[in-house]
Amino acid sequence: MKHLFNLSRLWLLMLLMVCAGFASAGIRSTKPAVSTSVSTESTVYICASPKAYAYHKTKACRGLNRCAYEVKQVSQRDATAKHRRTACKVCY
Numbered sequence: 001m002k003h004l005f006n007l008s009r010l011w012l013l014m015l016l017m018v019c020a021g022f023a024s025a026g027i028r029s030t031k032p033a034v035s036t037s038v039s040t041e042s043t044v045y046i047c048a049s050p051k052a053y054a055y056h057k058t059k060a061c062r063g064l065n066r067c068a069y070e071v072k073q074v075s076q077r078d079a080t081a082k083h084r085r086t087a088c089k090v091c092y
C-alpha cells in the first residue's frame with residue numbers, strides 16, 4: 001500500500017512539472033503578438049504621375065524624390081496589378 005502511495009505522489013509531481021512547462025510556454029508565446037497579415041502583403045510607394053512606371057520599397061528612394069506628384073502608399077499587389085508598376089531598379 002505504501003508503494004502505491006509513492007507512485008501516485010511521483011505521478012502528481014510529474015503532472016505539476018508538465019503544468020509548469022505549459023505555463024512558461026504560454027507566457028513566452030504571448031510576447032510577440034505582431035499581426036501576420038501585414039507581413040504577407042508588403043507595402044510599396046508609387047508616384048501618382050502618369051509617367052511613373054515603378055513602385056518603390058522606401059519613400060526615401062531617389063526614384064521617388066523626382067516625383068512631382070503625390071506619393072501613394074499601396075500594397076505590392078495593387079502596385080503591379082492595378083497600377084501596372086514594376087519594381088524599381090534602384091531600391092529592389
Ligand SMILES: [Zn+2]
Pocket residue numbers: 055056057058061062063064088089090091092
Ligand atoms: Zn525606388
